Amino acid sequence: MQAELLQLLASHYGLxxxxxxxxxxxxxxxxxxxxxxxxxxxxxxxxxxTDLPLWQAQNVVFKALADMESLSDLQLSEVVPTNSGVEDDxxxxxxxxxxxxxxxxxxxxxxxxxxAQQTPALQQDLGQKMGKLNKALKTIDCPLALRYRRFEWDLxxxxxNSKRLNCIQDPKRRKLVHYFLLQYRTWxxxxxxxxxxxxxxxxxxDWNIIVEGEKVVGFIDLGDACQTxxxxxxxxxxxxxxxxxxxxxxxxxxxxAAYHKEYPLEIEELDLLYxxxxxxxxxxxxxxxYNAQLHPENEYITINEKPAWALLEQLFSxxxxxxxxxxxxxxxxxxxxxxxxxxxxxxRDQHISxxxxxxxxxxxxxxxxxxxxxxxxxxxTFLDGVNNIPHVGHCHPKVxxxxxxxxxQLNTNTRYFYDQLNTYAQRLTAKFPASLNKVFFVNSxxxxxxxAIRLAFAHSGRKHVLVSEHGYHGNTLIGIDISSYKYEGKGxxxxxxxxxxxxIPDPFRGIHKGKDSGAKYVREIDQILAKAExxxxxxxxxxxxSIIGCGGQVIPPKGFFKSAFASVRAHGGLCIIDxxxxxxxxxxxxxxxxxxxxxxPDIVILGKPIGNGHPLAAVVTTDEIARSFETGMEFFSSFGxxxxxCATGLAVLNVIEEEQLQxxxxxxGNYIIQALQKLALQHPQIGEVRGTGLFLGIELIEDVKSLxxxxxxxxxxxxxxxxxxxxxxTDGPHENVLKFK
Ligand code: PMP
Numbered sequence: 001m002q003a004e005l006l007q008l009l010a011s012h013y014g015l016x017x018x019x020x021x022x023x024x025x026x027x028x029x030x031x032x033x034x035x036x037x038x039x040x041x042x043x044x045x046x047x048x049x050t051d052l053p054l055w056q057a058q059n060v061v062f063k064a065l066a067d068m069e070s071l072s073d074l075q076l077s078e079v080v081p082t083n084s085g086v087e088d089d090x091x092x093x094x095x096x097x098x099x100x101x102x103x104x105x106x107x108x109x110x111x112x113x114x115x116a117q118q119t120p121a122l123q124q125d126l127g128q129k130m131g132k133l134n135k136a137l138k139t140i141d142c143p144l145a146l147r148y149r150r151f152e153w154d155l156x157x158x159x160x161n162s163k164r165l166n167c168i169q170d171p172k173r174r175k176l177v178h179y180f181l182l183q184y185r186t187w188x189x190x191x192x193x194x195x196x197x198x199x200x201x202x203x204x205x206d207w208n209i210i211v212e213g214e215k216v217v218g219f220i221d222l223g224d225a226c227q228t229x230x231x232x233x234x235x236x237x238x239x240x241x242x243x244x245x246x247x248x249x250x251x252x253x254x255x256x257a258a259y260h261k262e263y264p265l266e267i268e269e270l271d272l273l274y275x276x277x278x279x280x281x282x283x284x285x286x287x288x289x290y291n292a293q294l295h296p297e298n299e300y301i302t303i304n305e306k307p308a309w310a311l312l313e314q315l316f317s318x319x320x321x322x323x324x325x326x327x328x329x330x331x332x333x334x335x336x337x338x339x340x341x342x343x344x345x346x347x348r349d350q351h352i353s354x355x356x357x358x359x360x361x362x363x364x365x366x367x368x369x370x371x372x373x374x375x376x377x378x379x380x381t382f383l384d385g386v387n388n389i390p391h392v393g394h395c396h397p398k399v400x401x402x403x404x405x406x407x408x409q410l411n412t413n414t415r416y417f418y419d420q421l422n423t424y425a426q427r428l429t430a431k432f433p434a435s436l437n438k439v440f441f442v443n444s445x446x447x448x449x450x451x452a453i454r455l456a457f458a459h460s461g462r463k464h465v466l467v468s469e470h471g472y473h474g475n476t477l478i479g480i481d482i483s484s485y486k487y488e489g490k491g492x493x494x495x496x497x498x499x500x501x502x503x504i505p506d507p508f509r510g511i512h513k514g515k516d517s518g519a520k521y522v523r524e525i526d527q528i529l530a531k532a533e534x535x536x537x538x539x540x541x542x543x544x545x546s547i548i549g550c551g552g553q554v555i556p557p558k559g560f561f562k563s564a565f566a567s568v569r570a571h572g573g574l575c576i577i578d579x580x581x582x583x584x585x586x587x588x589x590x591x592x593x594x595x596x597x598x599x600x601p602d603i604v605i606l607g608k609p610i611g612n613g614h615p616l617a618a619v620v621t622t623d624e625i626a627r628s629f630e631t632g633m634e635f636f637s638s639f640g641x642x643x644x645x646c647a648t649g650l651a652v653l654n655v656i657e658e659e660q661l662q663x664x665x666x667x668x669g670n671y672i673i674q675a676l677q678k679l680a681l682q683h684p685q686i687g688e689v690r691g692t693g694l695f696l697g698i699e700l701i702e703d704v705k706s707l708x709x710x711x712x713x714x715x716x717x718x719x720x721x722x723x724x725x726x727x728x729x730t731d732g733p734h735e736n737v738l739k740f741k
């Protein structure tokens with residue numbers, strides 16, 4: 001190829017010398033050093049001859065820029081004219097028996113920004129020079145080929161990249177990119193078209209910026225230039241300025257502020273920047289993945305990939321509102337308004353009952369969330385360790401898109417046939433032993449526990465329920481009746497006549513402690529069951545959570561559930577397990593927490609994580625029990641199991657499997673438990689670290705002897721953690737157990 005090229009260069013340009021191939025994807029580029037005086041040229045070739053109008057248009061732009069007075073201190077790609085007078089100096093030639101386009105540009109001397117020391121002075125100079133370049137580009141009458149160009153490197157068409165999302169092999173990385181594409185669609189897509197449009201360079205990356213010392217002296221490679229929204233220029237370029245930086249936003253602001261001074265930006269443009277930067281990162285890693293598949297031998301493709309991933313993950317931890325405010329500040333604009341807490345509370349109080357509590361002395365106004373992070377209105381980012389509802393992560397794109405898609409397609413009720421109900425029921429019941437094969441869908445954990453009790457009444461013909469001390473199951477009438485946490489707690493009106501309570505099987509603080517406490521707790525249950533029989537008030541059911549969450553993350557002793565179930569069943573009662581907090585792999589070792597106890601319940605209650613925040617809950621039971629409910633009275637829930645809910649639940653199951661979240665919960669949980677246990681050796685106030693997977697409790701005490709609960713300390717830690725950006729809660733009858741989920 002090189003011999004042919006040299007011949008072409010001699011005949012069309014009168015140039016001769018030695019060629020060296022430059023790195024690139026599909027196009028082959030060479031550096032020519034002339035024999036005569038050592039002058040350097042960049043020789044560009046491509047087999048994509050349909051790019052002819054594009055290359056001609058680019059050459060028109062190069063020539064226009066070369067004539068501009070305002071750019072006299074910048075070297076830009078300068079077109080070398082052919083001696084044959086071809087239109088716009090792009091040649092159509094044959095190389096290696098194949099048609100190619102060929103053009104020659106003058107080599108721009110200097111170092112690369114990528115290899116320079118990126119001092120604030122250089123970052124600022126870059127901003128000013130980019131401003132100058134954009135100002136100049138605005139004055140060019142954009143050739144049609146660049147005006148109507150549609151390609152994936154124009155951020156206006158970022159979503160065209162979605163079709164290649166699967167080129168990213170790692171599901172965890174893929175979900176980050178998917179998330180940002182979804183945010184782009186939500187925040188940017190429509191707004192971007194409303195911003196200023198003009199011709200831009202469109203690829204001011206760190207290998208296209210030429211520097212000398214702390215000055216930018218040139219820009220090369222206008223191959224991606226097109227007419228688009230001006231702010232895309234910064235979205236693209238700033239990403240490179242942010243790589244390898246401890247504070248990437250601060251680094252971007254240096255360049256941004258200088259750019260704004262030269263060529264003022266608008267506040268609406270700045271507010272799109274965070275997602276545009278993230279968008280460009282997505283574009284970059286998707287294309288690396290795609291090209292790595294096409295050209296596994298080409299290392300250049302993945303050169304930028306590693307730092308890009310690091311920055312993408314870093315961006316997640318940065319609240320987009322913080323970024324927007326920093327960008328605004330750099331350009332002299334005021335920050336986004338934050339809520340006036342007093343006023344907000346007054347309005348809330350007008351319409352919302354104080355029975356609904358608010359977390360923290362100074363509440364947090366939440367605006368957005370992403371996976372493990374929540375973003376407040378003032379720019380703070382919080383790691384969410386409280387909320388076990390967004391089980392696969394806040395705003396998980398697969399779940400969000402499943403909801404959006406199904407809501408746009410069909411939402412109706414169980415009185416019709418639709419595929420989603422059967423599919424989801426099959427997938428969900430497949431997670432249970434064969435005997436638990438019937439499912440009732442409802443909209444809340446409360447509705448599910450209410451229904452579970454009704455099923456038990458219907459099946460047994462009995463009217464009494466045995467509950468666990470400090471248990472919580474819901475907010476309906478029955479829900480409160482079976483929740484000792486509520487009826488015995490603040491504002492509670494005491495135990496209903498059809499309820500009996502078994503002591504919480506807490507081996508740390510309960511009435512029986514230590515090694516064989518399990519058997520002692522079972523004996524308590526035996527006695528209650530026997531007494532009920534004597535009094536002819538036999539139990540329809542015994543209900544408990546697998547881990548008693550509101551009781552303080554209490555894990556009943558080994559063997560307790562097995563023996564307790566045997567006793568209840570021997571007395572003709574059903575065993576109901578509430579997995580609302582603990583289900584769907586959270587405990588790490590098993591999909592359901594009850595499986596840790598080698599038992600099979602008769603009825604299982606599911607809620608919270610099942611829909612990742614979408615109002616979905618379920619009761620899973622046996623054929624036989626479900627049949628007892630077929631009395632002639634219809635069971636109908638307007639929303640329960642509707643197509644949108646089923647699509648949501650299905651998406652949640654898919655994500656849990658695809659991202660192997662159960663194993664992840666186990667690994668992360670074990671790591672945290674070990675770290676906390678080490679901490680416990682130094683701090684006697686840590687009475688016990690307990691839990692499994694990502695369902696943890698740290699019981700705080702005043703001293704080991706009295707086990708006096710350290711309630712004030714727990715509250716102090718919770719608030720200190722919030723100050724440090726981590727949300728955890730306190731629970732247990734003494735509010736002395738730190739909960740982390
Ligand atoms: N059961 C348990 C164990 C719960 O934790 C909860 C909610 N905290 C419920 C049932 C009730 O669920 P919901 O709030 O969806 O009605």
